[in-house]
Amino acid sequence: MSVVHDLVADMTAEAASLDDLVAGLDSADWATPTPAEGWTIAHQVGHLWWTDRMATLSATDPRGFDDMLGVAANDPANFVDDGAAEAAQIPPADLLARWREGRATVAEALVSVPEGTRLAWFGPPMSAASMATARIMETWAHGLDVADTLGAELPPTSRLRNVAHIGVRTRDFAYILHGRTPPTTPLRVELTAPDSDDIWEWGPADADNRVTGPAEDFCRLVTQRRAPDDLDLVVTGPDAIEWSQIAQCFAGAPGTGRAPRGSTSTAGHR
Incomplete structure (x- = not known):
């Protein structure tokens, strides 16, 4: 196929x-x-x-x-x-x-x-x-x-690799949406697959700017379904930290993201 x-x-x-x-x-x-x-x-x-x-x-x-x-x-x-x-x-x-x-x-x-x-x-x-x-x-x-x-579960599967891939690929897109210049520094993303011990990898292994953690949480980040502080991700390097605050893999205007859990603030929907 x-x-x-x-x-x-x-x-x-x-x-x-x-x-x-x-x-x-x-x-x-x-x-x-x-x-x-x-x-x-x-x-x-x-x-x-x-x-x-x-x-x-x-x-x-x-x-x-x-x-x-x-x-x-x-x-x-x-x-x-x-x-x-x-x-x-x-x-x-x-x-x-x-x-x-x-x-x-x-x-x-x-x-x-x-x-x-x-x-x-x-x-x-x-x-x-x-x-x-x-x-x-x-x-x-x-x-x-x-x-x-x-209050139901949407069991994570290996299909999330597709979501993670588009999340990584749209790094520059998120900056452009916010009127910022995309960084030229390399980014390393290492994610633990949800249904195996596999590690999904993007970017050079020696990059200083890194995002690591569960694939499901990374997908929640780039689709703006959770606030960054609610996710079990390790983000290191100034460019990676900046990107984690604006990451967006869907088309349209800049998303407003989601408020931290427990907050009474309203949330965006895209």
Whole structure:
């Protein structure tokens, strides 16, 4: 199987894990607020359905996606949130069915993209493999919000390596979002896999700036699902410390992050 097929398989499995959490919920439960300010469980699933549709559009109808970019440009601050809010109004059973159908459609679309094709997106264009990786990341992050809401567990798996990889790769992106110049210093990331004794590694072994710890906590950091102080990560070196405060692997405006646990402050949702 190709890399894209492997990633799409992980994307499908990650969505199925979240599906297991929401499939048995009562309709009223879908209106439960999540840690993402202003977003219910329906918003979380609706956003994933909406984004899967956009990814399918990019992969199958580039001109149609260009038109969508024009619509987004008219209201960039609210375009994504409006899509989630609209989806959240759909009756839960219908929304769940549409999300399931959309997941199957985007999976088929991505494995059909010709090799070497760059897909337009709301951020930089990307390959089908990168698009699948981004869908894994976002599905896991929103799934974590739902799990936190329900007091449930979203068992970490080796699929988190995809999330960690995009987290490392978007180091410069986070600086640019904040209007800062990305550092040129090497960064070493060493993460303990969640379901084995494997160590996942990025960057030169002798780098002074380092992030080490559980892969799950690193993924929580780069998706802004936990405040840095709530994570069991060891961050050393001034550039690594600075990055840990702004790390962001999702497209859009700079995220506001999450308040430390136990705080009464509101939280961002991306």
